[in-house]
Amino acid sequence: MEGSEVRQSRDLYSAPRAVSCNRITGGYTAVHAVLPARNTRVLGWSHPPPTRGCVLTTEVAMPLESDTDISLDLQTLRIVRAIAETGSITGAARALGTTQPAISQHLHRAERRLSMTLVVKQGRSVELTDIGVLLSRHAGGVLDALQAASIELAGAANLRSGRVRLVGFPSASSTIVPHLLSGMRERHPGVMVQYTESEPPEATELVVGGDADVGLVFSYPGERNPTHHPDPPRGLWTADLFVDPLFVLMSRDHPLVDLPRLPLEDLEDDPWIAGCPRCSTHLIRACEAVGYAPNIVYETDNFSATVGMVAADLGIALVPRLTLGTTLLPPNVAVQKLDSEITRTISLLVPATKLTLPAVAALTDAITAIDGMIWRLRTAGDLRGRTHNADRRMHDERRYNVTPS
Template identity: 50%
Template sequence: MTLIEPGLPGTFDLDSQTLRVVAAIAEYGSITRAATVLGYSQPALSQQLKRVESRLGMPLVTRAGRGIRLTDAGEVVARHAASVLPALDAAAGELADLAGLRSGSVRLAAFPSASSTLVPRLLGAMAAEHPGVRFSYLEGEPPEAVSGVRDGLLDVAIAFRHPADRNDPFEASAEGLAVHPLLRDAVLLLAPTAHPALATGGPVDLRRLRTDKWIAGCPRCRGHLLDSCARAGFAPAIAFETDNAVAVKSMVAAGLGVALLPELAVSASPLPDGVAARPTAAGDHRLVVAVTRPGADRIPAIAETLRLLATLGAANTCP
């Protein structure tokens, strides 16, 4: 705290300890009693008081008979201490709550299949362990969610990237932000159980489906489908497009085509009768990550959110 008195040269620096010493002397009328209350020895508090008076260039206390009283300067300090110290104590209490995760807030966004798998488990764990931390949640695809972090509208975005795709836009969208790996999410082939490509029972070579009709997903998933098929040497014949994973499963069940879906999306709801999910021979997958602003993991509530997400990812605790 800095007090500047009109008509007096210079600036007077007062720390919180000085305010507490003067406030205690004002309340108890005795250096000895003030020292006891504050946990000092009387000589130590007297020496501290002398150092402050020397720095200020004026006395804060003076003798009055057998006791002491505050000088005009001491009265000024004591008067301001009465309003400043409660504010400092309140700030210290709120900081302690934040550090101890008894309070805090996190603005979170995630893509749809994480909304029904990772996010409920995260929010449930936080509510159980740290009920004072407040969450706001927005569902959004990675480009919008990452943009929200960059613009300061969100604290954490759960996003994904396809590391094998040449045209995956994630790296450019997250440039300059902090990316925290969470889990490897296999991309599975969905096809009717009687499809000849599934006869071997193991991973499926996409080349065996080059003549099939395909159902594409969201723009990012559609791009991954095109890249995966290109690596297998063909361009898929896309018959339908929808970003609704349940609709994709139903279309496959109806015999309208085959599809690629991430395991998070597959596990979010039961597969219809007559539909099978198999890994691809190429090991198609995406990486699920959390995106924050640099340094945000020093904020206790955000750091705990990232820790729990990493735990969920390491355990691969999808339903």
Template identity: 50%
Template sequence: MSLTAVEQLPELDAQTLRIVGAIAEHGSITAAADALGLSQPAVSQHLRRAEQRLGLALAERIGRSVRLTEAGEVLARHARTITNAFDAAAGELAELSGLRAGRVRLAGFPTASSTVVPKLVKQLAATHPGLSVSYLEAEPPEAVEAVRSGAVDVAITFSYPGDRVDPHQESAQGLSVDSLWQDEMLVALPSSHPAAAHHRVPIDELSSETWIAGCPRCRGHLLQVTESAGFTPTIAYETDNFSAVLGMADAGIGIALVPTLALASTRVPEGIVLRPTARGDSRTIHVVTTEGASRVPAVSATLGALHSLDLARLSLEDAATPA
């Protein structure tokens, strides 16, 4: 059958199929109405309207009984299969709407993998046990691209003020970017260091220090912070491993600027102190989705769970932070 021929067919609806199927099964309009939980006049009226719309008689009244016409038999033959499919689809939509089923694909940066993501997945499992969650670890630029390409539904990302390559600007155009919270940056230095006496450390007092740098974007932020303090840092060590960063600082071979969130899954050595900077440096934690994705029940539930997490406590609640 050609597409033109299909487009010219009168529109069928699920209720007509249910009614014709019930008449075929029960033998009368009255019995069909009882089986469907409808009144007999309502079934008769719907049948008449369907016949007018289709231009075909579906049933013949013979005395007090009714008999399906050839057209009615055609519909009855397909009614069970089609209405079962409608019921199955409605059931699946109801499951999704109530989040008794569905899936969400997450992406997040490495530090989030051991802090935000476990708490998020645990909360979703408790509130929506039928929701399937998968996770991809990716740095912010790759995570943003994964949302754009459709590889993931929700990405947890971060950005630094003045970031020269901020993935939440041009590369995130057309996507939805929502800020979750500010993750304060802390200076990690030996407790014997003179700057440890400060409640907040002036960065310009650290110009002669040897520094430990992290990921490329973290290194870029360190350079931006020290540049605004009037010096270029001497960076002798580079590692993405925050346990290694703190170990090096504890050994007295360098100091570092670390995000507070990284401490939630990292043991802080007893000989290390962590101090915020005098100017209150921080990075922003974001959640990225496609525009309108919040209308998808699984995504909406995930966003709601993210916003309801006690993010202010995530950073230090598991860290053995010295006073």
């Protein structure tokens, strides 16, 4: 008894289910009772020993042991709420589309499991006990929340609702992404697509870290990246989408502008305008592969600035075809092909665990169904996705139908 919480109780609600008496020293008797209406275990003291039918007036209440089953099922909540609303078991049965015996049997099983009385008879009707009233108050909120969740779940499964977070690189923001978002709004107007622009390394971190669901990235040959690295982030599903060739931007006053294809080695003496750090690194590697280090005099992530510098004959630049897709070039800027093609690969990243989510799957399908020839991009293989360091049975064989280029 030491350390237990002591309170006074003069109303036991109903007779104990079980009473045991143990005589102790001094002639007192320990009375042990389970009171289902209060869900408490009561220890009382009586002298002389209590007789059959006696009522205790002073008790020490202690919680029931932790192994008492107070788990609730939804049908019990429905029944208790229906009784509160209709005032009878018959009315509850009618409201729930079942029979009175079925309601009574379910209540009996619930009361036995909970060791609590939920309803008591009052003449030919029933009324809820205090425990039953308490349960009915909570039942409304629980059942309403469950119905709302069911409606939202059905909407998500049928793509009437849902949210998916997409992250992509800058040149995709003005080309692939608007085309994609327009198609999603037309086919799945209830699905909200949130878009964030980030360079591929940051985009990959967002996807791997759970802050984005789908990522559009690009990579250059030989680069350590999520799609080609031998040890990419675990559980990341990837698919190569498009091959994006690179071209040289130069002033029409450049002495080599009339060549049908430019040898990269012939541009050794030209000043270069480089883009993002990864693009600059790729430019350096490409030039080193033909025997020289490029003279990079300007660096900018702003493609309009790059075009302006080229138009002013301040240098030449290596740019991807996708970047040219929505840009109107000045008359004095020429786009030249290289004699040995340089390309980058545009890829899709999705955590493998999210591939079966309806909104994510819908966006992924929409991306892989895009025809890259809109921007004169070649399709990269058959778009067979691969899951890195994870269970391949579900995801590796996922194929998508795309318009051939």
